[in-house]
Amino acid sequence: MRMTLAQKILQRHTAEEIREDGQIVNCKVSLVLANDVTAPMAISSMLDMGAERVFDRDRIALVMDHFTPQKDIASAMQVKFVREFARKHQITHYYEGGNCGVEHALLPELGLVGPGDVVVGADSHTCTYGGLGAFATGLGSTDVAAAMALGETWFKVPPSIKVTFNGSLPEWVTGKDLVLWLIGEIGVDGALYKALEFHGPVVENLSVESRMSIANMAIEAGGKCGLFAADRKTLDYAVAAGRKGDREIAADPGAAYEREISFDVSALTPLVACPHLPENVCPVTEVKDVSIQQAVIGSCTNGRISDLREAAAVLKGRRVDPQVRCIVLPATPNIWKQALAEGLIDIFMDSGCIVGPATCGPCLGGHMGILADGERAIATTNRNFRGRMGSLESEVYLSNPAVAAASAVAGHIIHPAEI
Amino acid sequence: MRYKGKVHKLGDHIDTDAIIPAKYLVTYDPAELGRKCMAGLAEDWVDRVRPGDIIVAGRNFGCGSSREHAPVAILGAGMRVVVAHSFARIFYRNAFNRGLMLIELGDAVDRIADGEEIAIDTEAGLLTLCSSGRTIAFPKLPGFIDRLVQGGGLIAYVKNRLAHSGA
Structure with a gap:
């Protein structure tokens, strides 16, 4: 089967053979993420599940970035609850204070996410890591609790929309403008339950940071993820972030897409x-x-x-x-x-x-x-x-x-x- | 499952900031969140809701943030089912995980009026407009989700798996 990027990455993380879109598969996850808004509920769900330990203390990231530096007593209590959980379970990647940043900028920078990974996070903008060639998507706290306990989760294999940007980027026009254009074109539910897969010469020339800005807003079109092939540039970024052993990954030529959208960006304005x-x-x-x-x-x-x-x-x-x-x-x-x-x-x-x-x-x-x-x-x-x-x-x-x-x-x- | 209640009609793209604004996300207590359900539409929106009432919305209900506080707020306000044209995907998973029933009706949502009483039978896949007795059929839940809900939701599912693996 010639695979889309979404199918290909999921296939690497499941024992089941992916045969079609819509199929439900259980996948091993590379990293599980939650923040100060969503982690307290995830921890509470984990306790309700009777889970006494996490699947891998090195593959859970708890980033206290939303209401921090703690804005009031209630948010401070939430962070305290998460901090105590992180200490008890010796979570390696707990971030609060001077080592903390906005999660989807921080984790790529630390090399915790990268090409070919499957990442789930209790934050809708987890899809950002699609810019690095990772199948990354937002889930709720209880789904994330299950992933923290089991190291796996289920996905419905999404149909993919292939988006090709042709031409060359005019002055003042950035990745942000490309994704805003796309959302304007297909609407806030235009990619509902689907993966967006980005192609074309414009995308190849974009910086990895710009690709992440685009992937970040896949959710604003309803998308499950926004995916870019991992190329030489991605690998250079991954190495600079301290990762080893990543490989290029791209969709197979001739993979089947539900819809294809091509756009010449040369006349675009901000x-x-x-x-x-x-x-x-x-x-x-x-x-x-x-x-x-x-x-x-x-x-x-x-x-x-x-x-x-x-x-x-x-x-x-x-x-x-x-x-x-x-x-x-x-x-x-x-x-x-x-x-x-x-x-x-x-x-x-x-x-x-x-x-x-x-x-x-x-x-x-x-x-x-x-x-x-x-x-x-x-x-x-x-x-x-x-x-x-x-x-x-x-x-x-x-x-x-x-x-x-x-x-x-x-x-x-x-x-x-x-x- | 069977449900019966008064309809609160809402439009398209009701986002999770509307369902529960971020400023209230400093707790995960269902009753507390329930008191602020739909505060992003109007601060006192929830005052019109009585237990068992049913939200009927347009396209893409629950879009935006992954906050599970959204279905929890709806449940906390005493509502157990949401009917919509379509649902955003993270909200869709969260709702079933929490035991909030969702019915996807497509264009047929337009046949339901604000304030009327409706009855829902999920096993039969039928929604009834109580005043006229007219029915709207809807597809039953996908098998995987059906088993998850019947098993008591995701928390019970994981509990069961952990018990059997001895982890």
């Missing part, structure tokens, strides 16, 4: 997703006279060093509009240090940005930048649901880092070439 759904996508130039009170640059979508460089290039020598709070959250401590070494932190501070710790914080309306009634934000994050970043009467626009930075300077949503 896009924004307007409130209150990620599919409400239009060119940034079509958004006129939309003032903002907040800009957020960070998150598991766009908080990596390349994203910070793009934002800093726009902010250098400019000032953030006094009516705007521009919040920059480098996604991991390493990214923070790198930004410091490159002078990016100086640029952010000099332009009037607030530079904060590595946290999911405002993306989900947790803390560190909450919107009041009637306020509006532009964010490099992944969701703009009603109330996502605070008040039910606030609004979020999603964009790439350069557009967010330019908008912070202008005080309204704007194309970076126009400031």
Whole structure:
């Protein structure tokens, strides 16, 4: 059988022969992940299951990134509960404090996820690792509890949608814009229960970080995962992250896809997703006279060093509009240090940005930048649901880092070439 | 399983931030989460719900975050079944794992009105509009999920496996 990338990776992790999409298979998992919001419930489910130990203390990652640094007593209690569990079970990869970052930026950087892996996480953006050629998907806490106890989980083999990006990327257009375009094209349920598989010359030229930004938002189209072949670039990234023995992996030529979408990106301009759904996508130039009170640059979508460089290039020598709070959250401590070494932190501070710790914080309306009634934000994050970043009467626009930075300077949503 | 209750009709793409906003995710207690069910639509939305009521929604119900707090909040508010055009996949797994029944109806959801009473028989695969007696057929659960639910959900399944493996 000629296999899609999803089928191929799952086949490597199951004893059953994969014959068709829709088949339910039990798979061994490479890594299981949970965070401070989802781990407490997962641990509680594990206790209810009567599981006295985890399947492998080296292959569970508990990342306290959502409401940390602990924002209130209740969230501190949740983290404490997870910390005690991690100590008791001697979980190797427990992150809180100075070693902690936004999970989907942190785990690739640490080499804990990589090509050909099957990764499940109690976080919907676990699909990010598809950018490294891993079959990675979000599950709920109880599914993750089962995986923590058994080291395996069941999957329905997903049908795949093949997305091919042709042409060459114009200036100011990034991986974020490609995924926003796709979500605008197929809708927020366009890939429901399916895998997205990315191909084409544009994808081959993209950085691994950019691929992860795209894979990250597969879930915003309803997708189970967003997959990229692991090529030379991926292997270089994996080696730099300290991994050994990874191999290239790609779909078989002639594999069967449920749908194929091809798009020439050469004429694309930067896009924004307007409130209150990620599919409400239009060119940034079509958004006129939309003032903002907040800009957020960070998150598991766009908080990596390349994203910070793009934002800093726009902010250098400019000032953030006094009516705007521009919040920059480098996604991991390493990214923070790198930004410091490159002078990016100086640029952010000099332009009037607030530079904060590595946290999911405002993306989900947790803390560190909450919107009041009637306020509006532009964010490099992944969701703009009603109330996502605070008040039910606030609004979020999603964009790439350069557009967010330019908008912070202008005080309204704007194309970076126009400031 | 059989269910009967009053319908609360909702639209398409009801996301998990609407079902339970992130600010309430500092607990996993069902009763506490239940008191904030659908607070992302309106802070006092849940006040209209009586135990046994049924949410009937449009496309892609439960999209967004993986938070299992979403089905737990619905259960905590006293509702045991959700009917929708379609469901987002993480929510779909979470609901069955937690014992929240989901019925996928496709376009037929449009035939159900807000406030009316409906009855559901999952074994027969039939939903009845109580006022008119009209029925809507729906596909039965996939075999694997049916066995999981009948066995008491995922927690019972793992408990059973661990007991037999001696782990």
